[in-house]
Amino acid sequence: MSLPHAEWLEWLLDLATPLGLQLSLVGGVVRDQWLGQPLPLKDLDLVVEGPMAWPALVLAEAIVAAxxxxxxxxxxxxxxxTPHSSYGTARLQLQINGQLLLCDLSSARSESYGFPGAQPVxxxxxxxxxxxxxxxxLNAMAMRLPGLELLDPLGGAADLAARQLRLLHxxxxxxxxxxxxxxxxxxxxxxxQWAPASWEQASVMLNSWPWPQxxxxxxxxxxxxxxxxxxETNWQGALALxxxxxxxxxxxxxxxxLPAASGRYLSRFGRWGAALEPAFTAADLRLFALIDLAPGVVADKQAIAERLQIPQxxxxxxxxxxxxxxWLQRERPSHSWRPSQWTAALEQPANGGQPLAVLLVLLQPGEPSxxxxxxxxxRWRLQRPAIGGKELLAMGYQxxxxxxxxxxxxxAKEINKNDKK
Known part of the structure; x- marks a missing residue:
């Protein structure tokens, strides 16, 4: 059985064993190995056991020293x-031949929740x-290293074979x-698909949402x-679910x-918006556009954005x-306006004429403008004057x-002259 980054795992074992630590692969790599899917190359999750309270932190310190x-x-x-001492975990960010590898080390632990949605204790x-x-x-399967013994005490393999999602609690x-x-x-x-009892739990949770706390x-x-x-590669399928x-x-x-054809709309806005503003990923912008699709006025949408802590x-x-x-609904700007008139109006701060805002509005079905x-x-926003500020200053303008x-x-002269319908 082949594993991703075998040389890294072997090195970790050599480092962990003298410290009395036991390593086990968990999560996606085990699940995908069982499914016969291509192994993840960027993420590894390991549970660390040992005689100390938080053995993953001990291993992380040894890695930093090495x-x-x-x-x-x-x-x-x-x-x-990045260690998280409250949870006994550490995240390693590594480069291997120019590629990113994230390796999460977690001390074996139990969890309890003081109230719905709280951080676990x-x-x-x-x-x-x-x-x-x-x-x-399906996420409760593990392989102990180095022997790759499969541990599946909660029936994850059987649920994968049955194509069902089963909650553990x-x-x-x-x-x-x-x-x-x-x-x-x-x-x-x-x-x-959901296992019947798990879908019932989901329905009960949603019927009592949101939590008072x-x-x-x-x-x-x-x-x-x-x-x-x-x-996700199949994010449109996920959106439908x-x-x-x-x-x-x-x-x-x-x-x-959702409105009809939302998947296509979000796809275009994510792809084209990321080209306009590379500071945001397509995924960031799809999430933003999803919030904008929520029913209600702008204050309702901003409340969602604030709760999700999306970028300011x-x-x-x-x-x-x-x-x-x-502005478009109130003023109903004339389609006979010259390009410079449209440009002047759109670039007024009160009219919200920012590139991403304009892109989102124009992508919506039925937008008359x-x-x-x-x-x-x-075209128009990118047009520059033929005579610049330096030349005008040289001509005597203050x-x-x-x-x-x-x-x-x-x-404006250049915008009108160079626009060709």
Whole structure:
């Protein structure tokens, strides 16, 4: 049986064994190995057992020391080690031949939740108990190193064969509602359906949502799960399951249905928006556009964005989109306007004429000003005046409003002259 990054795992074993530590692979690599799918190349999850309280932190310290002494396996470089002492875990970010490898080390532990959506309270435990704390049976499989003995005490392999998602606990979704979004990702990726009892648990959770306590950690976890959903290869299939399995209600109470052709709309906005603003990924922008599709006024959408803790720039963009829509509906700008008139109006801050806002509005079906918005986005906004500020200063203009007015006149002239319908 071949494993990804075998040389790294062998080196870890050599480092861990003298420390009295036992390593086991868990999570996606074990599941995908059983399914016969291509092995993940960028992520490894290991559970660490040992005589100390948080053995994963002991192993992480040894790795950092080895990296400082240039003793890592050939080709491997440690870029960052992020320990989480409260949970007994550490995340390693490594480079191997120019490729990123994330290696999560977790001390075997148990979890309990003080209230729905809270951060878990953890205690040291062994691998058997650690597997029992997980979300789905398909994620509760492990392989002990070095012998690769498969441990499947909770029937994950049988559930995968039956193509079903089975939660491990009666309070699993009550403890962490974001597991519903994880179920959506797995359902789309592996063509799975809910086990009947697990779907009943999901329905009970959704019928009592939102939690009175609010779950202070829930917003960030919801955002991370949605970002992972939109980064899936089959994210459009996951979006369909999100709607079918009532996952939209985690964003807004009573939200049950997406507009027609939402998948195509989100796909275009993610792809073209990332080209316009490379600071955002396509997944970031799909999530933003999904929030914009939520029913209600802009304040309702901004409340979702604030709860999910999306970047401030995207939170502000919701207001810019609303301002642009309001201007288009209120003013009903004439299609006989010259390109410079459209440009001047769109670039007024009060009208929300930012590239991403314009792109989102023009992609919506039935937008009557689509042609003009597209021309501004691709041509008019990029046009520069034939005479620049330096030349005008040399001609005697003084810095101030008159200079700005003349620059705009020169730019408007070029916009109108160079636009060809």
């Amino acid at each position: 990296a400082a002494a240039s003793q890592l396996p050939p080709g491997y470089q440690l870029q960052q080690c 953890v205690q040291p435990a062994n691998l058997q108990i650690d597997l029992q704390r997980r979300d789905f049976s 009666g309070s699993s979704l009550r403890d962490d509602p974001t597991r519903l979004l994880r179920a959506v990702r797995y359902g789309a990726r592996f063509d799975l 609010g779950g202070p950690a829930l917003g960030a976890r919801l955002r991370m799960e949605l970002e992972l959903l939109f980064a 999100l709607e079918q399995w009532r996952g939209l209600e985690l964003l807004q109470r009573g939200w049950q249905q 720039r995207l939170w502000e963009l919701l207001g810019q989109v609303a301002a642009l829509r309001h 689509k042609y003009h918005l597209l021309r501004w986005l691709l 810095p101030g409003p008159e200079l700005g007015k003349r620059l705009w006149q020169e730019r």
